[in-house]
Amino acid sequence: MTGAPCTVSVTGSLDSLEAGARLAVARTAQEALTNVRKHAPGAAVSVALRRVEGWCELEVCDTGGPPGRLSSSGGGYGLVGMRERAELIGGSLAARPGAEGFRVLLRVPA
Template structure:
């Protein structure tokens, strides 16, 4: 997924993993995967030129995925807004949450789900 982002954009995509991701329940693993994929798609569409860092933390009973982009050059592409809504709904269905906010010039998506 991250190599595809790099091959499509030419932009760096750093991945940091802390903890064991393979032992996650199937629904948590799917939420993490789909959120990462959608967040990378959003960066590619809305912030061409942005680099991205994905950070995964597995803690005792929770895991967290954070996707932060550097901002790049804002594009004029607009979406229907269902990407973020879908990510949030998927998290809530399994007892997790998703929040987003602007960072220094970029954007952050943070998913937290039970592990």
């Protein structure tokens, strides 16, 4: 537990998601939140899960870590693994710095 604020929003019906898509969403959320804790400790996070036409989108954004602090931990396959999981089911993953911190956007067929 970090004590940092986290907001979660869910928009639209996601009842029709297939098992592979549900797993990709859950694992991506887990890995993205783990990355925030490791690389931007104390950052506020927003998690948005939404249905957009024929897609399910998961967006995880953080506000960035303390100035001048960059975690040296890493070297894993987190982002690569998330992207590969998405592509295996016809989806995509974009991960890049955002306005303040870092943004991960997963899109999988709904």
